[in-house]
Amino acid sequence: MKRSVLIGSGLLAVALVPGALPAAEGPTPWLHVRVEEPGRSSRVHVNLPLPVVEVALKAAPQALESHGHIFGHDGKGFTVSDFRRMWGELKKAGDTELVSVEDQDENVRVARRGAVVEVKIDRKGKEAVKVEVPVEVVDALLSGEGDELNVRAALAQLQKRRGDIVRVNDENSTVRIWIDEQS
Amino acid sequence: MVKLLAVLSVPATLVAAVASLGVAVVDVREGGPDGHHIVVPVPLALVQTALAFAPEEKVRVKLDRAAKHLPLAREVLEALAAGPDGELVRVEEPGEQVVITKVGDTLRVHVHDGNDDVTVNVPIPLAMAAIPDSEGRIPMVNLAGALGGVRFTDLVDVRSGNDHVKVYVF
Numbered sequence: 001m002k003r004s005v006l007i008g009s010g011l012l013a014v015a016l017v018p019g020a021l022p023a024a025e026g027p028t029p030w031l032h033v034r035v036e037e038p039g040r041s042s043r044v045h046v047n048l049p050l051p052v053v054e055v056a057l058k059a060a061p062q063a064l065e066s067h068g069h070i071f072g073h074d075g076k077g078f079t080v081s082d083f084r085r086m087w088g089e090l091k092k093a094g095d096t097e098l099v100s101v102e103d104q105d106e107n108v109r110v111a112r113r114g115a116v117v118e119v120k121i122d123r124k125g126k127e128a129v130k131v132e133v134p135v136e137v138v139d140a141l142l143s144g145e146g147d148e149l150n151v152r153a154a155l156a157q158l159q160k161r162r163g164d165i166v167r168v169n170d171e172n173s174t175v176r177i178w179i180d181e182q183s
Numbered sequence: 184m185v186k187l188l189a190v191l192s193v194p195a196t197l198v199a200a201v202a203s204l205g206v207a208v209v210d211v212r213e214g215g216p217d218g219h220h221i222v223v224p225v226p227l228a229l230v231q232t233a234l235a236f237a238p239e240e241k242v243r244v245k246l247d248r249a250a251k252h253l254p255l256a257r258e259v260l261e262a263l264a265a266g267p268d269g270e271l272v273r274v275e276e277p278g279e280q281v282v283i284t285k286v287g288d289t290l291r292v293h294v295h296d297g298n299d300d301v302t303v304n305v306p307i308p309l310a311m312a313a314i315p316d317s318e319g320r321i322p323m324v325n326l327a328g329a330l331g332g333v334r335f336t337d338l339v340d341v342r343s344g345n346d347h348v349k350v351y352v353f
Contacts, residue, residue, distance in 0.1 A: 027267075028266060028267050030269070040277075041275075041276065041277050042275065042276045042277075043274070043275045044272075044273070044274050044275075045270070045272070045273040045274075046271070046272050047269060047270055047271055047272075049262070049266035049267060049269075051262050051265075051266060052259060052262040052263055052266055054262075055255070055258045055259050055261075055262040056255070058255055058258070183267060183270065
């Protein structure tokens, strides 16, 4: 009896090994998006495995390379090439404030802090928007040619990122986008 | 007695054979004291045969610009199928809730709206088999084949007030 139980357990273990192997590759990163409007008691939660996002965004690069302008519109603003050149120079400066716009009600600051580029918008002294983009993601995004943004390379870099990417705290709503390894 | 057994064994064997190949059941229960209970069992083999012989022109969809996104749709479904289980989408508003969850190779869509609850289980292989080709033809033979893999699945469950409709395959 004991012998057959042992043989059975052994066979079960062998059968389970192939199933356990993918776990050794590490957990799948998940992209989470939370949009909440407490005033309307409305919540939208989207959780997607990052490999699915990567596949779904295969259609995105076409849209991104068609205009070539990343700030401004109607032919005004920086082109991707301009921004790539500027980024190359700014990177050499290390931790620094890249942009600072101060208005009566709103302050916008773009700064490099260690491994991230931080965009912060404060409204009436309160943090309204905070975006953190890892430097490697910007590098990867700008690794394309001409006016092309390399979205695929940026996504590959994002796979390594864990934690918040975007936080928006509006008067009526909050938005949070982050990556972790939990569904 | 032997004769009776022999006679009864023919329909019993037929029923067993049909059941072993799978049966899709539509079960409708009307609420209230006079509510009807209608059960329509359809042998899966019959559905599969009908699908396989469906005229090509009747199962063609007009794609236009969607055609170029079909390979992407297939890849997204493949990536979803290969990915881990979990809650993919949750939308909540007062009195309304939509939840999409991946469980195994099935996408479970649950919608709650006031007194109504709708649950639809979409087997991912079935959804992939239903994606039309570049000319808009739905590959019915593939679809028929994929239907064989949805046995023991509750496909649709709708509760509206006291009414209850279920579509399942066993």
